[in-house]
């Protein structure tokens with residue numbers, strides 16, 4: 001009786017050990033696989049970032065042909081962004097006219113490289129003729145020389161003073177006192193933009209939905225409550241009413257920024 005119980009006990013122990021070996025082998029395999037996937041992912045992300053940077057630099061080094069840009073724009077972009085690139089607030093389509101060309105170049109490359117998700121535009125930018133650096137250069141030179149939207153959609157106007165204060169304290173250092181943007185760092189102009197688009201992007205940036213963005217920008221927007229985001233987007237959307245001076249352009253179509 002005693003012997004029998006010993007045998008059963010040792011058999012059980014053997015069975016348990018074998019199962020745990022299997023268990024640990026599976027666990028080790030999963031950890032190893034996760035590690036390999038992580039390395040592959042980070043290498044491909046780094047390669048993508050390098051490729052994007054090279055494309056941006058290459059596009060900006062080229063001489064622009066705005067006439068070709070106008071043709072490409074009419075064919076591929078006007079249906080959504082409008083013939084004069086004034087956008088469409090009803091569908092949260094941004095105004096592009098007068099935006100800094102360096103920022104436009106970066107956004108087109110970001111979308112092409114999936115660093116920014118715009119499903120409608122992925123289809124457009126999948127066209128081989130549009131992702132060429134020369135096409136990007138020509139398109140952006142044409143768009144940035146267009147007259148900015150003087151009657152963009154504005155917010156509800158309930159808390160504008162609060163929004164103005166937040167803008168001056170927390171945003172103006174990068175985006176400029178009159179929201180004109182800044183070439184260095186690819187900082188977009190925000191004035192002349194539709195209120196609903198400004199608000200949607202502030203929320204998108206705050207939750208990390210645009211990937212090629214400095215963490216400081218994300219943290220700044222993440223720290224604001226919804227009522228503060230609404231007030232700030234509202235105040236910014238009204239800047240086009242008080243400041244109409246456009247960003248100066250160089251003869252080659254490059255904007256000078258500040």
Ligand code: HEC
Nearest residue numbers: 076077079080092093094104107108118120121124130139
């Ligand atoms: C099918 C509609 C559609 C077409 C066609 C389209 N876009 Fe867009 N585009 C959008 C929408 C919608 C957004 C805003 C997406 C979001 O909310 O993130 C956008 C955003 C952008 C932005 C980012 C603006 C910003 O302020 O960050 C740029 C630049 C842009 N489009 C340029 C273009 C160009 C150039 C073309 C033509 C080659 C084009 N788009 C064609 C719908 C379109």
Ligand code: HEC
Nearest residue numbers: 170171174185186187188198201202210213216217220232
């Ligand atoms: C450290 C500099 C910095 C600060 C501070 C900053 N931003 Fe930005 N912001 C940027 C940059 C750079 C981008 C472009 C990101 C990209 O390339 O996608 C951006 C993008 C945006 C956009 C998207 C514009 C578009 O056309 O899609 C909005 C809206 C915006 N910022 C609003 C704000 C507001 C409001 C504040 C203050 C609460 C703020 N930002 C503070 C640098 C800054």
